[in-house]
Amino acid sequence: MMLKEYEERGDKVFLLRGIVEVRIPIKAYERLIKRKDKEYIISFGEPRKVLNHITKRELVFVTKESGIPLLGSSSFGLIDRGTNLIQVRPITGCNLRCIFCSVDEGKKSKTRATDYIVDPDYLVEVLKQVVEFKGEGVEVHIDGQGEPLLYPYMEDLLSKISKIKGVSIISMQTNGILLNESKISALEEYVTRFNLSLSSLDRDTASRLSGIKYPVERVTRNAEMIANSKADLLIAPVWVPGINDRDIEKIIEFALEINAGKRFPPLGIQKYIPYKYGRKLKKVMTFKEFYDRLRKWEEEYGVKLILKPEDFGMDKRSRIPHPIKKGEMHSGRIVANGRLFGERMVAVRDRVVTIRCDKRVGDHVKFRITADKDGIFYGEVV
């Protein structure tokens, strides 16, 4: 176990694998070590906080034993949107604070209350069942509400996913900051394509966009290393009108220069869209303006920029049958706090349903399913 321990603000802090932070008041810790071996401190049930070390939010361990299903939430686990691509979300939380973030991620988020980390064996067990249902030619896309490479079990997870019969592509979303030469050489054994979010090559603009002192050189070096590795590279900038208008062309030139897109398109330019619980910016471009400009650049640079699912080998497949339906009444146990303030997660028939209430984890609630979008369920307490 990679364990660091130190004292901070009256707490004894144990940092496991760089992301799981267990905090115990120093006085409580001193009482504990008189009684037992500190290696077992996490299971003592004494006053403690388990936090995501980056965001400082409560961190919920999603294991088979926790009784938290892996289907039903958009925050963690698996999402099946009726194609041959399955989204796999092993962790929440981000090391950046982008001003355009659709999920309001990073430190000091105004909306996110809880982070999750999923046990890799549990994730693989459920993924195997989903892939078996889908058949051959499945793409496993590792993404999430945050930066997937913060997941401390990534190599183990990828190695296990690569052995699942039926998985033909493993792709991964990343902001690229945590990559380096040795990580890229370890990951290229499993990852078919990295979707790298890089929205400016100018340090000041990139810092303004990402909310941190942005290491442009490190990320562009990582991009070049990926382009020269066994894995493919797709650069996915978010075009934020009024901020990085001039940068998008430079990113197109950079992607072409380093030979991104050996098998898939080299670029996936995204339009900034304000979301209900995401970060809002004043200036928003229309879809017409966006696609007109992409068409112009396609002609100018001779590269495909308006992308379709077929460009990634995606096809429609039956969805995993849903054991619960919109309009139904159910009762279930609250298994975890929800992702947003005021939300709770309830488990019912192997699905997790997000509801709003002030009851506690462990309580039972009666609720009606009010929304089912791609197997992501919301309910209302009755």
Ligand code: SF4
């Ligand atoms: S890297 Fe992605 S998840 Fe992280 S803050 Fe930026 S947009 Fe949000």
